[in-house]
Amino acid sequence: MLSSILLAAEEAVEAAESGGLPQLDASTWPSQIFWLAVTFAILYWLMSSYFLPRIGGAIEERRDRIADDLDKAAESKRLAEEAEAAFNRSLGEARIRARAIAGEARDEAAAEIVAMQKEADASLAGKTAEAEKRIHDMKANAAAKVREAANDTTRAIVEALILETPTDAVVSAAVAKAVKA
Amino acid sequence: MIHAMLHPLEALGLQAAGPMEQFQILPIIPLTLGDIDISFTNSALWMTIGVAAIIVFFAMATGRRALIPGRLQSMAEILHEFVANLVRDTIGHDGKKFFPYVFTLFIYIFVANYFGLIPSIPGSAHELHTFTTTSHIIVTFSLAMVTITIVLVYGFAKNGLKFLKLFAPAGLPFVLYFLIVPIEIISFLSRPISLGVRLFANMLAGHIILKLFAGFVISLLGAGGFAMILSIAPFLGSVAIFLLEFLVAGLQAYVFAILTCIYLSDAAHAAEH
Numbered sequence: 001m002l003s004s005i006l007l008a009a010e011e012a013v014e015a016a017e018s019g020g021l022p023q024l025d026a027s028t029w030p031s032q033i034f035w036l037a038v039t040f041a042i043l044y045w046l047m048s049s050y051f052l053p054r055i056g057g058a059i060e061e062r063r064d065r066i067a068d069d070l071d072k073a074a075e076s077k078r079l080a081e082e083a084e085a086a087f088n089r090s091l092g093e094a095r096i097r098a099r100a101i102a103g104e105a106r107d108e109a110a111a112e113i114v115a116m117q118k119e120a121d122a123s124l125a126g127k128t129a130e131a132e133k134r135i136h137d138m139k140a141n142a143a144a145k146v147r148e149a150a151n152d153t154t155r156a157i158v159e160a161l162i163l164e165t166p167t168d169a170v171v172s173a174a175v176a177k178a179v180k181a
Numbered sequence: 182m183i184h185a186m187l188h189p190l191e192a193l194g195l196q197a198a199g200p201m202e203q204f205q206i207l208p209i210i211p212l213t214l215g216d217i218d219i220s221f222t223n224s225a226l227w228m229t230i231g232v233a234a235i236i237v238f239f240a241m242a243t244g245r246r247a248l249i250p251g252r253l254q255s256m257a258e259i260l261h262e263f264v265a266n267l268v269r270d271t272i273g274h275d276g277k278k279f280f281p282y283v284f285t286l287f288i289y290i291f292v293a294n295y296f297g298l299i300p301s302i303p304g305s306a307h308e309l310h311t312f313t314t315t316s317h318i319i320v321t322f323s324l325a326m327v328t329i330t331i332v333l334v335y336g337f338a339k340n341g342l343k344f345l346k347l348f349a350p351a352g353l354p355f356v357l358y359f360l361i362v363p364i365e366i367i368s369f370l371s372r373p374i375s376l377g378v379r380l381f382a383n384m385l386a387g388h389i390i391l392k393l394f395a396g397f398v399i400s401l402l403g404a405g406g407f408a409m410i411l412s413i414a415p416f417l418g419s420v421a422i423f424l425l426e427f428l429v430a431g432l433q434a435y436v437f438a439i440l441t442c443i444y445l446s447d448a449a450h451a452a453e454h
Contacts, residue, residue: 021201022317023385028206028224029319030217035225036320039232040327043289048281051239055261058246058254065248 150175200392204316204385207308224320227312231292260288264438271442275339275449279442282331286324287438290315294384294430298423315433316384322377328441329373336448343452376440383433387426394419 022028151171158166166174208220242257250258264284268276297313314320336344348365349358394415401412 022204022206023319023381025206027218028222031208031212031219031222032206032224032314032317032319033323034214034217034219035221035228036314036323039225039228040285040289040324043232043235044281044285046236046239047285047288051243051257052261052281052284054243054246055239055254055257056265058243058248058250059258059261062248 147172147175147179150179200389200396202307203310203312203388203392205307206317209308223308223310223312224314224317226309227293227296228314231289231296231314234296235288235292260284267439268442271439272446272449276442276445279331279445283438283441283445286328286441287434290324290380290437291431291434294434295427297384297388298426298430313384313388315380316388318377318381321379321381321384322373324380324437325373325376328376328444332444332448335445336451339449340452344448345451347447347451372444376437380433380437383429387422387429391419391422391426394422 151168154171154175155166158164158171205223207223209223209226210221212219212221238253239257242253245251245254247254261284264287265280268280268283272279293313293315297311297316299311301310336347340346348362348369350361350365353361397415398412398419401408401415
């Protein structure tokens with residue numbers, strides 16, 4: 001087992017010594033240099049003139065697009081903020097206006113109530129006066145009627161007593177005298 | 182003797198190749214350019230496979246170019262951003278023009294390292310075995326030299342002779358310059374070597390160890406008896422090494438890319454030193 005490892009190692013060393021490093025065989029160098037130059041040149045030409053600009057272009061394009069989109073987003077945000085400010089402004093204005101309208105309405109209503117109260121008071125006073133007048137009239141009427149009735153009664157009593165019809169003036173004076181007394 | 186023991190395993194396509202065989206360069210299509218041999222080899226094959234895979238991946242990933250990316254596009258974009266950040270952070274504003282180079286370098290090494298970890302198809306021809314192109318010093322050194330060449334050309338083009346201030350940082354006592362300047366020059370000259378050797382050595386060592394452990398497993402299995410049970414030890418070892426190599430493959434691609442960025446940054450800002 002050990003001997004086989006040693007044999008393999010020995011063989012490796014032998015190969016290295018006998019043939020020498022293939023890398024140091026100068027007769028293969030021109031061919032290697034030639035094909036290295038050919039393959040490397042082709043690759044360099046394709047890379048520099050075609051593939052790398054394409055990849056770089058794609059990356060650049062994406063970067064531009066992202067920057068564009070970010071700009072657009074910022075613009076949209078600005079617009080939204082503006083709209084919000086405008087909304088808040090108009091909301092404030094509306095609030096002020098509403099407050100003014102409410103105040104006005106309150107004042108108007110109060111004025112109306114005062115006016116109505118005045119009107120009601122006036123009509124009430126009128127009606128009271130009217131009623132008072134009517135009561136007064138009715139009182140006077142009643143008094144007159146009572147007096148007339150008293151006159152009539154007096155006249156009738158006098159007629160019955162003295163068979164003489166007294167004049168109205170005398171009757172009235174007598175009744176008035178009696179009433180006074 | 183070993184061959185006789187391995188016969189039943191060889192029938193399954195399992196054979197203990199030497200740890201150096203995986204690095205052999207084998208021609209597939211012989212080609213010459215003048216006197217120079219530029220045969221299409223297994224190395225060239227895996228370079229082609231790697232680049233083709235990268236191209237297919239990016240073609241699919243960038244095909245739709247959607248605003249909301251799919252999985253492939255996300256992966257491509259993450260890679261793009263990863264390297265772009267690396268370049269921006271190390272080089273700064275001037276880094277933009279080097280981004281395609283650093284990206285290509287990173288993805289090329291990344292894929293080469295990882296494709297090298299794919300197991301070969303058992304029983305396939307040696308030419309078609311998985312091959313790690315970055316395990317060859319000439320490949321990594323060439324890539325390093327490209328970086329250093331760019332550093333030199335760009336450094337002088339941008340800073341003129343002030344690029345040489347890289348070797349003589351301002352604000353030191355005069356005497357120290359006799360010490361600092363040679364040190365800086367040596368450090369600059371060793372950059373392509375260290376850059377190339379770091380990647381190459383990591384790949385080489387990792388693959389040798391991986392193959393050694395795998396070879397032990399085969400040898401022990403071939404030995405039969407009690408040794409077969411023991412083969413579990415190198416098997417677990419090879420799994421552990423594979424996990425390590427999985428980490429190293431990504432890490433070394435990253436290290437190569439970041440060092441390239443640092444050197445380019447030196448070139449861009451040499452006059453300010």
